Amino acid sequence: MDDFLAARSQMALSLGFHIVFSCIGMVMPFFMAVSHYLWLKTNAMVYQNVTKAWSKGVAIFFAVGAVSGTVLSFELGLLWPTFMKHAGPIFGMPFSLEGTAFFIEAIALGFYLYGWGRFNPWFHWVTGVVVGISGLTSGILVVAANAWMNSPAGFDFVNGQYLNVDPIQAMFNKAWFSQALHMSIAAFAATGFAVAGVHALMILKNKNVDFHRKAFKIAALFACLAAILQPLSGDHSAKDVAQRQPAKLAAMEAHFRTEKRAALVIGGIPDADAERVNYAIKIPGGLSFLAHGDFDAEVKGLDQIPKAFHPPVAITHYAFQIMVGLGMAMLLLSLLYLWALWKKKTDRSWLLKLFVVAIPLGFIAVEAGWTVTEVGRQPWIIYGIMRTADAVTPMPGIAYSFYLFTAVYLSLAGVVVFMLYRQIKMVDQLYDRPQGVKEYH
Amino acid sequence: MLTVVIIFLWASLLLYLLLGGADFGAGIIEVFTSRANKTQTRKTLYRAIGPIWEANHMWLIIAIVILFVGFPAIYATMSVHLHIPLTIMLLGIIARGTAFSFRHYDAVVDDMQHLYNRIFGISSVITPLFLGIIAGSTVSRHIDPQARTFLDAYIFSWLHPFPIAVGLFTVAICGFLAAVYLVGETDTPSERQQFVDKVKGMNILAVVCGGLVFLAAYWEGIPLMDWVFGHPLGLLGVLAASASLVLLWYLLLHGKGTVLRLLAGFQVMMILFVATYRHFPNLVLLKGGGYLSLLEHRGQDKTIQALGLALLLGSVLILPALIYLIYSFQKKEPKQAPVY
Ligand code: HDD
Ligand code: HEM
Numbered sequence: 001m002d003d004f005l006a007a008r009s010q011m012a013l014s015l016g017f018h019i020v021f022s023c024i025g026m027v028m029p030f031f032m033a034v035s036h037y038l039w040l041k042t043n044a045m046v047y048q049n050v051t052k053a054w055s056k057g058v059a060i061f062f063a064v065g066a067v068s069g070t071v072l073s074f075e076l077g078l079l080w081p082t083f084m085k086h087a088g089p090i091f092g093m094p095f096s097l098e099g100t101a102f103f104i105e106a107i108a109l110g111f112y113l114y115g116w117g118r119f120n121p122w123f124h125w126v127t128g129v130v131v132g133i134s135g136l137t138s139g140i141l142v143v144a145a146n147a148w149m150n151s152p153a154g155f156d157f158v159n160g161q162y163l164n165v166d167p168i169q170a171m172f173n174k175a176w177f178s179q180a181l182h183m184s185i186a187a188f189a190a191t192g193f194a195v196a197g198v199h200a201l202m203i204l205k206n207k208n209v210d211f212h213r214k215a216f217k218i219a220a221l222f223a224c225l226a227a228i229l230q231p232l233s234g235d236h237s238a239k240d241v242a243q244r245q246p247a248k249l250a251a252m253e254a255h256f257r258t259e260k261r262a263a264l265v266i267g268g269i270p271d272a273d274a275e276r277v278n279y280a281i282k283i284p285g286g287l288s289f290l291a292h293g294d295f296d297a298e299v300k301g302l303d304q305i306p307k308a309f310h311p312p313v314a315i316t317h318y319a320f321q322i323m324v325g326l327g328m329a330m331l332l333l334s335l336l337y338l339w340a341l342w343k344k345k346t347d348r349s350w351l352l353k354l355f356v357v358a359i360p361l362g363f364i365a366v367e368a369g370w371t372v373t374e375v376g377r378q379p380w381i382i383y384g385i386m387r388t389a390d391a392v393t394p395m396p397g398i399a400y401s402f403y404l405f406t407a408v409y410l411s412l413a414g415v416v417v418f419m420l421y422r423q424i425k426m427v428d429q430l431y432d433r434p435q436g437v438k439e440y441h
Numbered sequence: 442m443l444t445v446v447i448i449f450l451w452a453s454l455l456l457y458l459l460l461g462g463a464d465f466g467a468g469i470i471e472v473f474t475s476r477a478n479k480t481q482t483r484k485t486l487y488r489a490i491g492p493i494w495e496a497n498h499m500w501l502i503i504a505i506v507i508l509f510v511g512f513p514a515i516y517a518t519m520s521v522h523l524h525i526p527l528t529i530m531l532l533g534i535i536a537r538g539t540a541f542s543f544r545h546y547d548a549v550v551d552d553m554q555h556l557y558n559r560i561f562g563i564s565s566v567i568t569p570l571f572l573g574i575i576a577g578s579t580v581s582r583h584i585d586p587q588a589r590t591f592l593d594a595y596i597f598s599w600l601h602p603f604p605i606a607v608g609l610f611t612v613a614i615c616g617f618l619a620a621v622y623l624v625g626e627t628d629t630p631s632e633r634q635q636f637v638d639k640v641k642g643m644n645i646l647a648v649v650c651g652g653l654v655f656l657a658a659y660w661e662g663i664p665l666m667d668w669v670f671g672h673p674l675g676l677l678g679v680l681a682a683s684a685s686l687v688l689l690w691y692l693l694l695h696g697k698g699t700v701l702r703l704l705a706g707f708q709v710m711m712i713l714f715v716a717t718y719r720h721f722p723n724l725v726l727l728k729g730g731g732y733l734s735l736l737e738h739r740g741q742d743k744t745i746q747a748l749g750l751a752l753l754l755g756s757v758l759i760l761p762a763l764i765y766l767i768y769s770f771q772k773k774e775p776k777q778a779p780v781y
């Protein structure tokens with residue numbers, strides 16, 4: 001494996017790993033806060049149990065999220081020193097604010113996890129909410145930094161020099177809002193479906209049904225709301241991409257030739273050499289409408305962009321199809337659930353089974369979405385300014401580092417799954433005891 | 442603003458060394474505890490570091506962010522030439538952080554605990570060792586931007602006696618800090634005695650490793666003697682550190698935990714001060730006499746301005762909360778049994 005490819009793969013692996021934990025770290029505190037709130041209001045033990053069971057899971061995810069994030073902040077330099085040398089001072093603003101947000105999150109989590117019975121119950125509850133808000137804030141801030149790579153702003157690029165740096169302007173670049181919005185909703189959808197699905201599975205297995213039903217409902221409601229909003233925000237993102245990164249849009253849609261009344265291409269196998277997509281469903285004018293809100297608008301194709309600056313079309317196209325396809329599936333499931341809720345039929349086993357199937361969908365969509373964003377930006381690391389190949393570390397042997405980190409991440413993922421399995425297996429022993437029996441630990 | 446940023450950089454390094462260091466030290470001590478006492482030690486340990494564990498490690502991230510935003514050339518050079526020790530340190534951080542939380546949040550308590558403990562212990566030694574190696578390499582003039590061969594550029598930038606001695610010294614300091622910290626957490630005289638012995642052991646280890654650092658410096662021609670003793674300020678630092686050490690030993694058996702901690706923290710602060718003030722503003726000394734300076738190799742003014750403001754804003758928000766967190770968990774037992 002050549003070093004450049006290894007560096008890209010290692011970056012993708014680390015980010016793809018971190019994103020799972022950070023989504024959960026951002027969203028679970030909100031679920032906990034709701035069930036905690038219900039407990040404080042109704043005094044029903046089951047809500048306290050749900051909250052505590054979730055908070056244990058969150059502690060595990062948080063720790064893994066924190067270490068994988070720490071790794072990332074070093075990896076930016078270890079793998080892309082040239083990029084960081086120039087970009088650091090420009091897009092650093094969100095990172096320095098993010099430091100604060102993480103810190104607050106870590107402190108609030110300390111209060112929350114270790115604070116049972118120590119503080120005023122509402123103070124304790126508020127610390128949980130603070131965990132969620134600061135987590136979400138940090139997510140938004142990092143995404144703003146990423147958005148800057150897509151839509152560089154806040155400096156003048158003159159003869160290879162980065163002059164008149166303005167970090168604030170860089171943070172509020174053109175892409176930050178659409179990306180941050182879409183990412184935040186995605187985190188809710190992905191985590192919501194994953195959590196709801198696990199509880200649905202337990203209900204189907206007839207274990208601690210009351211406990212799991214309560215947990216399921218909280219997670220499912222969040223998930224469904226997010227899944228309904230997601231396509232709207234996605235549409236906004238797509239229009240945004242059409243404006244600022246026509247090459248990415250063209251790759252997403254495998255849109256080779258510039259044309260008016262451009263067709264929306266669904267599925268299919270792009271053939272980059274022949275510049276066409278085989279076996280696809282085409283909706284005439286669809287792309288023009290989605291990208292510019294007008295069936296007759298002209299959509300720039302890859303032919304307008306020099307070959308050297310084409311992103312990998314097939315990967316971007318497939319990833320985009322996967323994201324949108326899963327987004328539609330989750331949307332349907334959400335509507336179905338809301339309908340069942342209205343008809344009071346949420347206990348139907350076919351519905352629960354669909355939720356079990358949906359466990360991984362959100363996260364697959366998240367990974368696919370990031371693949372669209374990141375691969376679609378290639379060959380640029382800073383869009384239009386610096387090429388990824390020029391940013392990579394001069395150190396040889398990155399392939400070994402990639403193998404090492406792959407092994408580490410794989411085993412970590414394995415252990416986390418194992419821990420969760422044990423966590424869920426213990427629910428009845430931990431939380432289903434008759435009143436008055438001592439705590440497990 | 443530049444001053445603010447530099448102070449924050451120094452302070453976050455110090456705090457990482459003190460808080461993160463005590464945290465590593467807790468793991469180091471566990472490694473050096475006899476089997477019979479391990480469980481008790483672990484309990485004390487967890488009670489002491491559990492709540493603030495996550496926050497302790499944020500200081501490293503703050504330092505890194507300051508470095509890459511404010512002083513990108515320094516961050517880039519270190520990332521390239523110290524890639525290998527940085528990677529090892531990262532692996533240590535991953536292993537340690539996850540083992541720590543796994544062993545406390547695993548719902549089932551069984552043989553897996555041994556594995557978590559073993560990983561926790563080993564990585565508690567490796568991480569500060571490499572942290573020290575990295576720190577040692579930055580001032581020992583081994584980093585050579587002009588290096589031609591792989592060995593010169595990426596291995597001999599750090600693989601030398603001096604950085605390794607600094608690494609060992611860092612490990613000893615961490616152990617020492619943790620032992621002092623834990624003396625204040627003990628409940629019974631016998632337990633206290635146990636940790637007092639650990640303080641003494643770790644202190645002796647630190648002195649031995651400190652000696653190694655001087656030997657290695659002499660061997661490699663690093664003017665450490667001059668940095669430490671060549672200037673009245675350095676001498677003052679050394680004297681202050683020694684005086685507080687004497688006081689610490691005197692108070693070990695009966696003194697209040699807080700006083701002991703402050704004394705130990707003060708010593709480490711003096712050590713960091715003595716180690717850094719003489720080559721300020723140069724953060725990295727390069728082979729052949731070059732250097733990377735905090736004053737010359739910094740980002741543009743607007744960046745420094747914004748970074749400084751972000752840090753000030755952050756500390757206004759963070760410090761009260763952090764202090765309240767530490768304060769809250771100083772009060773020993775909660776009113777009602779906690780879940781974990
Ligand atoms: C649950 C996950 C999920 C779902 C269901 C969707 N997305 Fe998405 N999408 C993401 C998760 C995601 C993401 C992982 O969060 C990305 C990557 C970068 C970003 O900001 O969000 C993303 C990026 C992303 C981009 C690229 C943005 C950029 O490069 O700036 C576009 C154009 C869309 N999405 C469009 C859509 C559309 C039209 C959807 C219709 C259903 C959709 N997404 C569903
Ligand atoms: C967490 C979600 C993310 C995922 C899954 C992700 C995924 C990826 C992938 C697949 C690549 C490789 C692209 C290629 O080389 O073909 C990549 C590269 C990269 N990403 Fe991301 N990314 C994420 C978020 C971010 C964020 C938030 C940042 C920065 C703030 C970022 C910075 C980079 C950098 C610097 C590279 C290397 C240069 C490049 O290949 O363009 N990524 N990422």
Ligand code: HEM
Nearest residue numbers: 021022025026061062065066069070072073102135139142
């Ligand atoms: C889309 C991409 C990203 C999102 C949404 C995201 C979000 C988060 C969140 C919510 C956390 C808190 C941990 C948790 O609750 O589990 C976290 C942790 C962390 N992330 Fe990311 N992150 C992203 C990418 C990155 C990148 C590119 C970096 C580094 C440059 C990074 C650095 C960190 C660090 C250092 C932590 C640890 C903070 C702590 O100890 O609490 N993240 N991330």
